[in-house]
Amino acid sequence: MAEQQHGKAVQTTGHAWDGDLQEYNNPLPTWWLWTFYASCVFAIVYWVLYPTWPLGKGYTTGIKTITFEENGKEVTTNWNTRARLIKEMQTGEESLKQKAYLDKVSQASYQEIVNDPDMTAFVNSMAKGLFGDNCAACHGVGGTPAMIGQYPNLGDDAWLWGGKVENIEQTIRHGRLGYMPAFGTVLDDAQIDALANYVLSFSEDTVDSNKAAAGEKIFKSEAAGCYYCHTTGATGLYSQGSANLTDAVWTVADVPGADGLDAKLEAVKGVIRNGVKREMPSWSGRLSDTEIKLLTVYVHGLGGGQ
Amino acid sequence: MSNTQDQEPQLYQTRIPIYPRSVKGRFRNIKWAILLTAYAVYFLLPWIPWERPNAPSQAVLFDIVGRKFYLFDLVVHPQDIFWLAGFLMIAAFMLFFVTGVAGRVFCGYFCFQTLWTDVFIFIERLVQGERPARIRLAKQPMNAEKAIKLGLTHLLWLLVAFATGLTFVLYWGEAPKLVVEFFTGQAPFAAYATALFLTATTYVMAGLAREQVCTYMCPYARFQSAMFDKDTLIVSYDEHRGEGTAGRHRLGKGYKTREERAEKGVGDCIDCGYCVQVCPVGIDIRNGLQMQCISCALCIDACDTIMDSLGWERGLIRYTSEKELEEGKPTKILRPKVIGYGMMLLFILGALIYNMSKQAPYDLTVAQVRQPIFVQLSDGRIQNSYEIKLNNKLTLPLVLHFELEGLPGAELDMGPFETLKLAPGQHLRVRALVKYAPKVFDGRTRPYRIRAVPDDPALPVIEHEAVFYVPDHKP
Structure with a gap:
């Protein structure tokens, strides 16, 4: 291209190779050049201030520092994004707001929190994350596990250990051991069948009423002793963590998932034969008091706290 | 080199300073x-x-x-x-x-x-x-x-x-x-x-x-x-009147009165330059409609001042239209384009005023909790939960209570928040549990509405649509 757009003739570099070989000189636009120089200056200033160049195992730290608190002591380090995040979490505007809310919640009683829509909303937002990190692995993200059996559903209104905030807090803080002995070696198949018919009779109309009546006798007899924990009315005891067998909620036997009466009976029989052994670990060592409080309110509000 | 540079078109024009003269009118x-x-x-x-x-x-x-x-x-x-x-x-x-x-x-x-x-x-x-x-x-x-x-x-x-x-x-x-x-x-x-x-x-x-x-x-x-079109009002110089047949001419001997000037074929413009001196954008209006003209009409004032002092009629420079100047026909103001713009203007204005008058004093949104989408309750009913978001737009406290409509027999459980008090400008999120005993389990949703009813009867009741999910078999 001998000519530029504006019709200005392009100069050569003034040097000739091999007699007649010349090179056009198209200098960079001035604004571009100055932007480049400014970038260079910026880069050098940046090197001086911030971590930049890798040096073997280390790096040039730069002269800018950042001060934050660690274990009650002030720590000053060279500027880096990780330290900046820590400082931001300690002194950032939003962090301080969150801290103020947390202080308010940690000092309030359960009654005050539950009756205050603002605090409840804060607790639900914050505890959702805590629940996801600590509880959801077993209980499911929304407090409802994918399958009936292993873990209790926290979204319904049936509680094994009580659904008041005090009960829930105790469950989280100290854990629970849910235990029902295996009756497979104690009772014979006919007895287990009768018991299963009795247990199902609370929710199914089609069970054999004779078997159910026989089952009720076994349930209340010393031979099986079911009523020790489940009570004579089969409504369960919070102190034992025993399930209410008369309500519509199934927490161990997957009756809703079974198709047909035989399968449902089989699900109940399985529990009677093999017993139940479930454990909720204690969280007192892993979560702070405030975190336990947040989770208590959250779980209480999920589906039907008492 | 210098030769080629002279040919290069200039992309930058140095500003020609303008010193507008003041005018009254x-x-x-x-x-x-x-x-x-x-x-x-x-x-x-x-x-x-x-x-x-x-x-x-x-x-x-x-x-x-x-x-x-x-x-x-x-x-x-x-x-x-x-x-x-x-x-x-x-x-x-x-x-x-x-x-x-x-x-x-x-x-x-x-x-x-x-x-x-x-x-x-x-x-x-x-x-x-x-x-x-x-x-x-x-x-x-x-x-x-x-x-x-x-x-x-x-x-x-x-x-x-x-x-x-x-x-x-x-x-x-x-x-x-x-x-x-x-x-x-x-x-x-x-x-x-x-x-x-x-x-x-x-x-x-x-x-x-x-x-x-x-x-x-x-x-x-x-x-x-x-x-613009031919009927648009513009500030314009009446060339027929100003130039006559022989062009404009300064006042001078033999050019003093209109009669003398008419004899010589000279128009009414005395070429005093006042209209040019007052122009804030530095144009000569006598050259016709120009892109720079901002229609400030100061040249009209200037020319009118001169015409008044000569005792001639005003309007050598005036508001007129191309149609009037060139064809001598009167300017038509109500044209389809103008009527169209006007109707659009009225329509949008009406829609905006209507919408502003209907500004809700508070917002209500209802979002279903989808994890889990339903739970079985111990009494056999099904429970769905919802997150209700409220925003009090008033500068006064707002007291609301909630009702269900369109889901017969369903119970709304909001714990202590069934009657809710919102501070001025407060935003709130509350959880609502809805308990319902469906007659058939068909895996379908039941549409219904959640209503917020303010204590103050002067405030409107606001409804929000919601759906209740029923599982496909009895759990």
Whole structure:
């Protein structure tokens, strides 16, 4: 291209190779050049201030520092994004707001929190994350596990250990051991069948009423002793963590998932034969008091706290 | 080299200085009146108090931090952002409508570029004198007089520019408090930055760039021709009358009266140049309609002054249309285009006013909790849960209670929040549990509504649609 757009003739570099070989000189636009120089200056200033160049195992730290608190002591380090995040979490505007809310919640009683829509909303937002990190692995993200059996559903209104905030807090803080002995070696198949018919009779109309009546006798007899924990009315005891067998909620036997009466009976029989052994670990060592409080309110509000 | 450079088209044109001469007349008076009104509104509005319960008592306040715009008795919330679209459409169609009818009246009378330039020219005249004195001052070498006069002009310009910038800032905070904070160094950084930026732009645009803004920067100047037609009112020189058959001629011997001039075929224009001297954009209106013309009508005032002094009839330069000038037919104002613009304008205006009058005093949204989508309750019923979001847009406390409609037999359980009190402007999220015993388990959703009923019967009941999910078999 001998000519530029504006019709200005392009100069050569003034040097000739091999007699007649010349090179056009198209200098960079001035604004571009100055932007480049400014970038260079910026880069050098940046090197001086911030971590930049890798040096073997280390790096040039730069002269800018950042001060934050660690274990009650002030720590000053060279500027880096990780330290900046820590400082931001300690002194950032939003962090301080969150801290103020947390202080308010940690000092309030359960009654005050539950009756205050603002605090409840804060607790639900914050505890959702805590629940996801600590509880959801077993209980499911929304407090409802994918399958009936292993873990209790926290979204319904049936509680094994009580659904008041005090009960829930105790469950989280100290854990629970849910235990029902295996009756497979104690009772014979006919007895287990009768018991299963009795247990199902609370929710199914089609069970054999004779078997159910026989089952009720076994349930209340010393031979099986079911009523020790489940009570004579089969409504369960919070102190034992025993399930209410008369309500519509199934927490161990997957009756809703079974198709047909035989399968449902089989699900109940399985529990009677093999017993139940479930454990909720204690969280007192892993979560702070405030975190336990947040989770208590959250779980209480999920589906039907008492 | 030098030869080729001469041929290169110049992309930058150095500004040719313009020293507009002052003029008195009808249009100048109208312009001063509009200018004073506009300045009064702009500079005084932030200072007008306005009593509101539980809210700032400033008539016009754009509260960014509180996310509310206060305009007298109207409180605009972020949810009302689409009003802005309506407002902008109204502004656009009003501009189209007015341009279609009367050309660039916005440019000449209302545009802040014109208003501020007018004031800056007024200051210039006050300090340096009338046009000839200003030209002389510009030509003379720098001396004490020139330095003082120029310095004073620029100082006054900067003061006006600063007042403009500061006033703009006052719209975004409580003016009496903010102005004290501003001068004691306690105002937010954004306040200083904005004031400084607007001071700079006002000074540069109205003081230094002036008509170049209209000619080179303003997009409206470029596209307004799309709204022009032969019936659009324009400021125009009547060439038939001014030039006659032999062109214009100065007053002089044998050219004194209209009769003498008519005999010689000379028109009414005495070529005094007054219309050119008063023009703020530096054009000669006698060359016809030009892109630079902002329709300020000062040349009409100038020419009318001359015609009056000669005792000739006014209107050698006047508001007219191309049709009237070229075809001699009267200008038709009601044309399909103008009627179309007008109808659109009325329609959008009506829609906006209707919408504003229907502004909900509070917002209600209901979102279903989908994890889990339902749970089995111990009494056999099914429970769905929802997150209800509320936003009290009032400046008063709001007490609400909630009801279900369209789901017979269902129970709403909101714990202690079935009756909820919201502070002025409060946002809240509450969980609602709905318990329902479906007759059939079909895996379908049941549509229904959640109603918020305010205690105050003057406030409207707001409903939100919701669905209840029923599992496909009895759990």
